[in-house]
Amino acid sequence: MRILVIEDDSATADYIAKGLREAGHLVQVARTGKDGMMLAASESWDVIVTDRMLPGPDGLTILRALRASGIATPVLVLTALAEVERRVEGLDAGADDYLAKPFAFSELRARIDALGRRPAASQDPVALRVGDIEMDLLRRAVRRAGQPIELMPTEMRLLEYMMRRPGQVLTKTMLLEGVWDLNFDPSTNLVEVHVSRLRRKLALEGLPPPIQTIRGAGYILGERG
């Protein structure tokens, strides 16, 4: 993917750029809000990663300007601290995702991958299918290889979240946000517990386990894409 990174701190910018290049992306770095704005508006990108605090126009100003110009490129905003109000402000400004510093690189990578795959137009399917798992969104029914599987509402939400992002690494914080709407990491291992439950319910004799754990990163449903 072509990724634009707007970040004034050179250490952070180099670290992000290096990691993303190693992951096979084409990365360009802008060190000021002005450069970032020029690059963001003049070239075509798959994902833009911008720091919130920048010299010149800040991240949110760039974001608003892009959205006002009809540029819908997915934008991930980095910020020094995840303050709840700030988060809302960022999402209101048109950010597609929001990540607090300090972050694990695997987290940033997973979120960029997720943004890069986001469907261009929102489509609301009535059924999801990943491998041999099917979910009927209207009747809230799940089958694996044709066999009905009983799920609790939370497990249903978790599976739906994963089925909408097949083959993507989903980090613990992405799941906490997406399924439970929690923007912090509780000391109780909620995600692990629910994923392991879901795994047990989805386990069928003779079939491979559908959810895989990626060490140090998160979980994947289906073949890694």
Add this chain to the structure above:
Amino acid sequence: MSFLPRLLRSFALRTALLTAAGVLGISALGLGFGWLRSSAVLQDALDTEIRQQADELLREWRFGGPAALMLAVELRTRERAPGVLLVQLRAPSGSVFAGAAPLAVAPPGLQGFATIASTDSEGPLRALGIGLPDGFRLIVAARMRLVLDTAQTLASTLLAAGALAVLLALAFGLFTAWRLERRLRAVSGAAEAVMQGDLARRLPLSGASDEFDRLAATVNALLSRLETVIEGMKQVTVDVAHDLRGPLSRLRQRLEIAQARPRDAAADAALLDAALEELDGILATFTALLRIAQLEAGPPLPGGQAPVVDLSATVATLAEAYEVAAEEAGRVLAAEIAPGQRVHGDQALLRQMLSNLLDNALAHGGSHLAVTLRPGPILEVTDDGPGIPEAERPRVLRRFYRLDRSRGTPGSGLGLALVAAVARRHGAEPVLSDAKPGLRVTVDLSAARAS
């Protein structure tokens, strides 16, 4: 700076001068009017006396004609002390028939009252001219000296009174200015002391409950709030230094030992994993600390203005998530949630509060845990673990406070401090009590209730 130069620029002095000017103006008007009136009254009295004399003399005329009048005039002129009342009778030709010489200057046809000069040095005269039959004319006059002297004395007395009033106004103004200056200097002195770091310093109250006291009380409340916030910040700094030093030094030691060791892929990978985990813990502590500090520094959420949060739904979702976690750990979490409970507040913070309470119950509680939301709404999380001794309860709500027995278990020691901070933001105070056995934490959110 001494009092005088400051005074010259002071608002109070300007007020005092304005007041003095006002007093001067009003005095001038009042006293001037008074003087005019008094002079008029004095002159009226003189005129009345002249008129009486004239009436007496006219009676002589009626009895005996010009001759009798002439005699009476001559008699009076001689008898009376000269200078008090002067009488003159003039012949039809205009020549003086009888009477006092100083009246010579009176105009020939004088009719009615007039003020005229005299031929001597005794000052002006007040004269009444009365025309008589056959061309005779009677003139009765009095010296005006007394009237004029009195008026003058009155004028100087009034001027002195006016000057005194202005002086008094000025003195009063200066005194007020001085008092005002003194009170304000006490205020700015205290403010300077606070600025220089004496955070406990407060503005003095005079006890008069006047507007200065009210202002001072408001400023004192502000200072108390500032002191709390700054003390909180200081405390955070100390806490951070104290509690993060341990894990950070451990991490450093571990990395140092590993560095000295020959490279081994498997051991290095394990070390890096452990180091990352430790760092994540430290970062989580930082985040929690900053969040608590932000919450404590911020004002309480405005009651009716914060968005409405469906507390029942929020609690239900989290309770469900934690029920599974409790079950996996071989424990039971019972949830009893009254429907339709809503509060004005911050949903994310409320979620975090409940989540911390449940984390705490799972970490320290026994096998049976319960979360209850009662109408009020009152949120309660109960466990049947060892509980917290009564003496320690207030302290566990503070940052980094951990009971000795839980030093070994994971946790930052910030969970309940964050609960307290979120609760206070919503106008509630968490209450810890004995669940016999175990711990019960009650958060009465009725102050934030939304209808």
